[in-house]
Amino acid sequence: xxxxxxxxxxxxxxxxxxxxxxxxxxxxxxxxxxxxxxxxxxxxxxxxxxxxxxxxxxxxxxxxxxxxxxxxxxxxxxxxxxxxxxxxxxxxxxxxxxxxxxxxxxxxxxxxxxxxxxxxxxxxxxxxxxxxxxxxxxxxxxxxxxxxxxxxxxxxxxxxxxxxxx
Amino acid sequence: xxxxxxxxxxxxxxxxxxxxxxxxxxxxxxxxxxxxxxxxxxxxxxxxxxxxxxxxxxxxxxxxxxxxxxxxxxxxxxxxxxxxxxxxxxxxxxxxxxxxxxxxxxxxxxxxxxxxxxxxxxxxxxxxxxxxxxxxxxxxxxxxxxxxxxxxxxxxxxxxxxxxxxxxxxxxxxxxxxxxxxxxxxxxxxxxxxxxxxxxxxxxxxxxxxxxxxxxxxxxxxxxxxxxxxxxxxxxxxxxxxxxxxxxxxxxxxxxxxxxxxxxxxxxxxxxxxxxxxxxxxxxxxxxxxxxxxxxxxxxxxxxxxxxxxxxxxxxxxxxxxxxxxxxxxxxxxxxxxxxxxxxxxxxxxxxxxxxxxxxxxxxxxxxxxxxxxxxxxxxxxxxxxxxxxxxxxxxxxxxxxxxxxxxxxxxxxxxxxxxxxxxxxxxxxxxxxxxxxxxxxxxxxxxxxxxxxxxxxxxxxxxxxxxxxxxxxxxxxxxxxxxxxxxxxxxxxxxxxxxxxxxxxxxxxxxxxxxxxxxxxxxxxxxxxxxxxxxxxxxxxxxxxxxxxxxxxxxxxxx
Numbered sequence: 001x002x003x004x005x006x007x008x009x010x011x012x013x014x015x016x017x018x019x020x021x022x023x024x025x026x027x028x029x030x031x032x033x034x035x036x037x038x039x040x041x042x043x044x045x046x047x048x049x050x051x052x053x054x055x056x057x058x059x060x061x062x063x064x065x066x067x068x069x070x071x072x073x074x075x076x077x078x079x080x081x082x083x084x085x086x087x088x089x090x091x092x093x094x095x096x097x098x099x100x101x102x103x104x105x106x107x108x109x110x111x112x113x114x115x116x117x118x119x120x121x122x123x124x125x126x127x128x129x130x131x132x133x134x135x136x137x138x139x140x141x142x143x144x145x146x147x148x149x150x151x152x153x154x155x156x157x158x159x160x161x162x163x164x165x166x
Numbered sequence: 167x168x169x170x171x172x173x174x175x176x177x178x179x180x181x182x183x184x185x186x187x188x189x190x191x192x193x194x195x196x197x198x199x200x201x202x203x204x205x206x207x208x209x210x211x212x213x214x215x216x217x218x219x220x221x222x223x224x225x226x227x228x229x230x231x232x233x234x235x236x237x238x239x240x241x242x243x244x245x246x247x248x249x250x251x252x253x254x255x256x257x258x259x260x261x262x263x264x265x266x267x268x269x270x271x272x273x274x275x276x277x278x279x280x281x282x283x284x285x286x287x288x289x290x291x292x293x294x295x296x297x298x299x300x301x302x303x304x305x306x307x308x309x310x311x312x313x314x315x316x317x318x319x320x321x322x323x324x325x326x327x328x329x330x331x332x333x334x335x336x337x338x339x340x341x342x343x344x345x346x347x348x349x350x351x352x353x354x355x356x357x358x359x360x361x362x363x364x365x366x367x368x369x370x371x372x373x374x375x376x377x378x379x380x381x382x383x384x385x386x387x388x389x390x391x392x393x394x395x396x397x398x399x400x401x402x403x404x405x406x407x408x409x410x411x412x413x414x415x416x417x418x419x420x421x422x423x424x425x426x427x428x429x430x431x432x433x434x435x436x437x438x439x440x441x442x443x444x445x446x447x448x449x450x451x452x453x454x455x456x457x458x459x460x461x462x463x464x465x466x467x468x469x470x471x472x473x474x475x476x477x478x479x480x481x482x483x484x485x486x487x488x489x490x491x492x493x494x495x496x497x498x499x500x501x502x503x504x505x506x507x508x509x510x511x512x513x514x515x516x517x518x519x520x521x522x523x524x525x526x527x528x529x530x531x532x533x534x535x536x537x538x539x540x541x542x543x544x545x546x547x548x549x550x551x552x553x554x555x556x557x558x559x560x561x562x563x564x565x566x567x568x569x570x571x572x573x574x575x576x577x578x579x580x581x582x583x584x585x586x587x588x589x590x591x592x593x594x595x596x597x598x599x600x601x602x603x604x605x606x607x608x609x610x611x612x613x614x615x616x617x618x619x620x621x622x623x624x625x626x627x628x629x630x631x632x633x634x635x636x637x638x639x640x641x642x643x644x645x646x647x648x649x650x651x652x653x654x655x656x657x658x659x660x661x662x663x664x665x666x667x668x669x670x671x672x673x674x675x676x677x678x679x680x681x682x683x684x685x686x687x688x689x690x691x692x693x694x695x696x697x698x699x700x701x702x703x704x705x706x707x708x709x710x711x712x713x714x715x716x717x718x719x720x721x722x723x724x725x726x
Contacts, residue, residue, distance in 0.1 A: 011350065015299065019291060026292040056477065063474035069296040069316060072350040 003032070004058045005050050005077040005084060005154050011070040012038065012045040019068050020047060029053065029061050033086075033151025044072065048153045077154045084154040087126040089114070090136070093143035094121045102142060109135050120145060174303040174334040175200040178267070179208055181310030181344075185265075187211055187238045189229060189593055191222040195242020196282060197269030197331040214593060214622065217614040219246050221586035223253020224612070227262050228587030231573045232548055233594040234387070236263035236318045243269040244282030247328075248289070252580055254324045255293040259577025260408060261385060263322035265313045270330040273301055286328045295323030303336040307344040315346055320353030321472040322385060353471060357488035357496060365443075365467045365484045366500030372441035372465075374509045375401045378424065378453075381408030381576070382446015382470060382490050384569045389413060391494035392445065398498070400506040402513045404432040406447050407557075408576045411566040416545075418514065422522075425453040426712045427558045430520035433710075433718040435513055436461050444468045446490045449479040450577070459717030469493045522562050524706070530679045532556070532631040532702040536563035539601060539629060542686040547599035548573060548591050552584035552608030555637035558708040560603040582611025585628070589615060592624040599627075599690060606632040606659055616669040619695050627689045628697040630662060633704045641707050645722065662699040671695040 010016050017036060024031050032050040039046050051061055065074045077084070094102045099121065103113060106123050109131065115122035125135050129152055136144070172180070178201060182190070191214045194202045205213055216222040219241040226237030237257075241250050247268040257264045271280040287299045296316050298309045306329075313325040369375055383392055389412045396403045396419050403413040404421040415422050421432035436442065442464040447453070454460040457480060467484040468476050476485045486493050524533040536559050539549070545565055551557040551574040566572050573591055575583035588602040609630060619626055636654040643651050663673030672694055676685045682700070689696040709723025 015287060018288065022291045060474060060478060067472070067474055069348060069351050 001052050001054060002058060003050065003052050003078070004061070005048065005082070005152065006062065006065065007075045007077055007154060008047045008049065008065060009039065009072040010045050010047055011072070012043055013070075016045070016070045017047075019070055020049075020065065023064055023068065024051075024061075027060070027064060029057065033149070035151040035153050037153070048151070050152055075156065077156055081157040082154050083157060084128055084152045085126055086129055086132050086152045087124070087150045088132050088135075088147060089122060089124055090139060090147040091120050091122050091145040092139050093119060093145055095119050098142065102139075105138055111135065170339070171337040172340055173200065173204075173337050174306050174329070175204045177303070177306045177338070177340060178310060178329070178334065179204045179211070180340070181307055182238060183210055184344075185310065185314035186235065189214060190238045190240060191216060191225040191229070191590065192240035193219045193222055193242070193246060195246045195269060197243040197271060198240060198246075198267075198334075200331065200334040201240065201267070201269070201329075212593075214589070214618065216586065216589075216618045218612065219249035220253055220582070221589075221612050221615045221618065223250045223266065224256065224580070224583050224586035225590035225593070225615075225618075226264055226266075227253060227257045227583075228550060228573055228590030229594040230257075230262050230264055230590075231587070232570055232591035234570065235594070236265055236314055236322075237590065238265050238267070240267040241269070242282065243271055243286070243331075244284045246282075247286045248284055251289060251293070252578075254290055254326065256575050256578040256580045256583060257324040258293045258295070260575065261322050261381060262324065263318040264324040265317050266324055266326045268326060268328050270299065270328045272332045273330045274332075276330065286326060290326045293324070294326050297326040297328065299328045300333055301330065303333050303338045306333065307340055308346065311344050312346045312348060316348070316351060320351070321382075321475075354473070354487045355471070355489040355492055357469065357486040357493035359496070361484060361486045362493060362496050363500055365469075365486060366497055368441055368465055368467060368484060369399060369401070369443065369497075370502050370504070373506070374439045375399075375441040375443060376421070376435050376439040377401050377403040378406075378436065378442055378444045378447055379403055379409040379412045380406040380445065380447025383409055383412040384446075386446065386471070386490040387569065388446070388491035388494050389569045391491055391498060395494060395498050395501060399501050399504045400510050401443070402435055402510070404428070404436065406450070406453055406576070407561055407574060409447065410561060410572040411569045414567040415565040416567060419510070421513065421517075423561055425450075425718060426455065426714075427562065427708050427710065428718070429522060429562075430710055430721060431513060431516035433712070433721065434516050434520075437717070437719040439464045442466045444470075445494065446470060448475045451479075454479065455712045455716050455718040459719075528679055530677060530682070530700065530702050532559050532633070532700070532706050533563045534679060535629060535631060535682055535700050535702065536560055536603065538682045538686055539603070540564045542683060542690060543599055543601065547571070547601050548595060550574070550584050550588040550591055550600065550602045552602070552604040553579045553581045554605050554608060555633075555641065555706070555708050556603050556605040556608065556631045558638075559631070562708075581608040584608055585612050585619075586615050588626050588628075589619050589622070589624060592619075592626050593622065600624075601627045601629055603629045603631065605637060606630065606634065606656055606662070607636045609662075613665070616666060616671060616695075620670045624695055625693045626695055627686070628666075629686075630697055630699050631702050632659070632662065632699050633702050633706065634659060635704060637706075638708070640705070644705070644707070645711075646713070662697060666695075666697040671697065673697050673699065675699045675701065677701040
């Protein structure tokens, strides 16, 4: 089982997401996460899909997505240098006595405290999936009340500057 | 002056005409009345009213397969649309170009559980190449044009246009030029030159190659190219069910059909080949049997226009994405003539040793009826089949020599497909002989279309192989379920002769082997809708047979 990050440029109209998720459901493909947003061109959206499978399944996923009429392009970001990020909001059970301790951990992770209550903190963190996972592990002992993750978005890194410096 | 205003219904019909639609199949209903109102005075589109929407869908499918042109069908919202579902799924599985227009409730009522509402784009998502819900009349002309483009190019398939009734009534000005806008749809037609070159090298080096030819060759009209390559390099050719007619079956290099009910020699050749050249075929489980044992010693070249068909089921050594005809044309140039005497001789010996056969005991065997059908029609008819034993016998015992002469529900295996598909084929090819090979189970699944065929005076000959059973399931029960014939006996069948006579058509009954030929001749000479009720051996089986999941050289029967 390998993990694959795909970025799809798709038409931005109703029904497109159904076509994509329906494809995964009816062909028995697994989605780890999926995130959608507009692009610089409002006609198109970008869908980032993280999925899992053996080589044959991953190839089928790319090909089947490519067949959808509303999918303009499928980029396999796992094949190239790319930056992947995920955003999470988490509410942690933290009373005044432990507040400083948790805020210190948050700082190490460059997370931000976005809300403070008498018995809880809401923290925003972004980064690679592994970093977010690690943060969750550290918060678990305090008690996680609720959390929301966006799923990963990703972009390929641009071409390296040429030798001419252009 | 700008163009005059038109209603959505008018725009739709203009779009159909612009797309070259000459025949439409369908059934009216509440939310498509405005469209039917336009069709009322439309002279250039022949409308075929069936007696059930499923019949209309299969008729459009049969029309498309016989003519090569996209089929067009229309049904109303809700039940009209859901009755089309089987026909759409059927067309999808066999890559048949079709545009299905479904009525929909008013835009403002969508999602409201309105009368005769069904989520048609939702339901048809996994069984269409693409679908549209048109909410703005200004999109309609483009959508119609795109639908036909998508349906009939690349790997063809059905496209649904779901059309709310208010959109068909709204007015707008038709743009001067309707342009398609599909940045996400660019089928690959030309094979990669280097891949083609490498494939040719594999073929030139191979000692025991086999061409495995599927429906894609019929669709891309590449049978001539297959013939040239096969005969130039002496490569035996086996076809799938969908590929029947792509290579003349009376040619010495023909192995006929492979797979579960394929010939012994086709399955032996594939099992023993050192190179399998798959062209427009998709390695369906009914073809491959146990995957590990399918062409175990062979390298695989796979030519297909659909990249997702390649390496889906088997590992492919040399994939070529492209149109079969274009790729084969190119490939032919790089292939060296080769007699391959040893391999051709081996294959000929298998053909000699293990011919298709059935008991020669003077009884009325269904296989013999199909053989006589071939004889009487000179192999020149369009043979449409239903699904089950009748289909397999029609595939095995008729000798197909031309593309688009065998029409059958392959992927979905839809009982009830045959009769409406035969209607579509005959409507599209009025001058050809069309025969339907059906069973007493299948025919009753769309028998209401007798009215449609009679009304149009279509001279279809219905060859009913009546064994009083749902024969294929009964055969499995006999072989694998200790003869426990659970609900496969069709007791209380109607008197089919009287039944067709009630519809005004001609009926005959044959229960002796000696009468088969005469009855068939009479039926074709009558040039009117005729059903011949052949009361055949009730427990005849389709052999050879590869048990499900077995290797294809492990066949039951036919090994005499």
